[in-house]
Amino acid sequence: MKIRRFYGKDMREALAQVKEELGGDAVIMSNKKVADGIEIVAAYDREPVRKQTPQANQPDVMAKPRMTPAGAAGKTPSLSEIIGDSGPDSLKALLEKQTKQSPSASQPARAESTSANKQHTPVQTEPNRQDDTELQDIRQELKSLRNVLEFQVAGLIKQDRQQARPLHSYLIDKLVRMGITPALAEQVVSYAPANCEERDAWVFLLKLLANRLHTTQNDILAKGGVVALMGPTGTGKTTTIAKLAAQYAQRYGANQVALITIDSYRIAAYEQLATYGKIIGCPVKKAASAEELSDLLHQFRNKGLVLIDTAGFGQRDTRLIKQLDTLAESSYANIKHYLVLAANAQHRVMEHQLMTYKQISLQGCIFTKLDECYSLGEAISLALEHRLPVGYLTDGQKVPEDIKAADAKYIISCAARLFKQYALMPTRTQQVVNSAVSI
Incomplete structure (x- = not known):
């Protein structure tokens, strides 16, 4: 050997x-x-x-x-x-x-x-670890090349589409800059007439968006009942409840309104709602469980409108599930649920919030903070893509003035006005950059 x-x-x-x-x-x-x-x-x-x-x-x-x-x-x-x-x-x-x-x-x-x-x-x-590492590097490089090629092919397809139908491509880009999602913009523009002026086509698209946008026809103030406002923290649920309660009291009397809060987490949540109730002249109660909520709903069964204020949780907060279960277990009355969303939020944020609260049947949504928006296309896209009726719009902190029943034509006209005011007009930064380039 x-x-x-x-x-x-x-x-x-x-x-x-x-x-x-x-x-x-x-x-x-x-x-x-x-x-x-x-x-x-x-x-x-x-x-x-x-x-x-x-x-x-x-x-x-x-x-x-x-x-x-x-x-x-x-x-x-x-x-x-x-x-x-x-x-x-x-x-x-x-x-x-x-x-x-x-x-x-x-x-x-x-x-x-x-x-x-x-x-x-x-x-x-x-096994040779060095060879395995080299193989992983090759796979990662091939994946990167594939992504680049897919991006280039998509660009070529888009370029061909723009050359074939330049007006439609221009309208899609205009809707996207207004805040409408690309998928919804392509779907809407597909209905636009092929041979028409740009202005006529734009007016046609705005009317089409207005016709497809559903509203609740002022359901809360017109029909009353038991209504719970839900949504993430900071969207203005308590202030919106005060506005609705004040307007209902002006129409039918303060003795026809009652307020309930199940927010036992936020500091001074009950005190804030109680202050609004004292100003309006309506009773305010607090429920810590589903049984207490059912008892209060039975106590207020003769009221024309009972508004329930909920705690604001993030969509990842486990306490939110407990709160939703409390509303679902209270089977004494038919509770109508409205989702309160800030209209100035990103589309993806609003979509995640909607998916979280959609486990409870929603009668509609309320968009707040319209006075802080630079575009309304994101909120419009959410309502259209999920067929969610819009109930009310709020645009300030004044009670009860800064709230109005949602109207489809008004919402689309606001979106077009914001687009014209902010998206089409160059900002000061852009003007400075353009001046520097010209020099």
Whole structure:
């Protein structure tokens, strides 16, 4: 049995050297990583068959024998001297030592044999982590190239569409800048006449949006009943309740209105609503559970309008689920649920909020803070895409003046006015940049 060491930059190159020098009968004793690559220690039973070279007398550098320190001729070097290790000299002892090593150590394996007389186990080695890393880098690069190609193809398709139907592309871009989502803008523009002036087509699109936008026809003040206003924190639920209660009291009397709050989390939530109730002249109660809410609804069963104020939670707050369950378990009266949303929020934010509260049947929505908006297209898109009727609009803090029943034509005209005022007019920053470029 003779032992040889082989070095390569990776496992594949080192194994190729073993197979070329020692043949398929070689036994892989160990493999490990070194500074320059991979080191393999292989053993063989017979003298390898070397390939013929043009210079027969040229010494084989790879097969250069190692001499003992004394250099004595005829003395067989030990296995420890050959492989530079202080381990056992016999192959059997070496194999036993290998099997006693930790599971992470390299295990010996036989190279695939090409001999017809013996069959050996194929070479088994540890997976090359460097190759795995390179493969992951290649996959990531291919994924990036695919994304770039998809973006370029989409740009080419858009360019072809703009050349084929320039008016429709212009109208889509105009709606998107007004705040309408791209998908809804393409759907609406598909109904626009092909041969018409730009102004006529724009008016047609605005009328189409108004016709598709549904409202609740002032349902709360016209029909009364039990109404709960829900929504995330900061949207103005309590102020909106005060506005609705004050307007209903002006029409039918303060004795026909009652206010209930189930907000037991926010500091001074009940006191704020109680202050509004004292000004209006209507009773205000607090319910901490579904049973208390049912009792209060039974107590106010003769009232024309009962408004329920809820706590404002984020859509990821677990307390929101408990509050929704409280409303659902109170089965004494048919509670109508309205979602209060800030119209100046991003479309994606409003959509996530709607999905959170949609587990309870919604009769409509109320858009607040119209006075703080620079565009209304996001709120319009939400209502159209989810077929959610719009109940009321608020545009200030005054009670009860700053609230009005939603009207589709009014909402679309406000959106067009905001678009004309802010989207079409260049900002001061743009004017400064344009002046600098011209200089």
